[in-house]
Amino acid sequence: AQSVTQLGSHVSVSEGALVLLRCNYSSSVPPYLFWYVQYPNQGLQLLLKYTTGATLVKGINGFEAEFKKSETSFHLTKPSAHMSDAAEYFCAVSGAGRRALTFGSGTRLQVQP
């Protein structure tokens, strides 16, 4: 069975600082991995996805994620946080015969001025 673990339910950074949101997955075969962002009172918006190929995936709004098979990780980073990045971020996995996305519990990012 697939599962996703997001370390840290809340992360706080200063504006301009590095953003690092952690995601580890468990899957018996290479999965499809996604990061979504949710702003208050809205649905989820796709930030980026990993399927196969390059291990560094670039997404929207300056975010990127690195797929590390040896560590079963797919951490999300952004070099410089902006106030508008404050939101909740979800890591998700699918594939390997499982059609539905399995989401992590989410990480709420707070950006301090």
Next chain:
Amino acid sequence: KAGVTQTPRYLIKTRGQQVTLSCSPISGHRSVSWYQQTPGQGLQFLFEYFSETQRNKGNFPGRFSGRQFSNSRSEMNVSTLELGDSALYLCASSLGSGEDGSPLHFGNGTRLTVT
């Protein structure tokens, strides 16, 4: 291209009542999935429809049901509402399925409050 549209945005119902939520997918998308989001349980998969057929179902009681129409629009129904059904219900559409890595495109959800 218009995004996923969910109606209504907000609903207040009383225990024991039933409710129907509606979702219009992105044009051309034939797969529609439903998720329940609560502070305690997070995002949980309800079901997925493709070409009017339910392809996948999550671990929810039979009170939760859905359907998809020939134009890909979908509805979900919850009968005999319980307080614990209060949640944000999210609909998402995709071109393919989770098996092929197709990403989901979400609507803004319907917030259901059961009193």
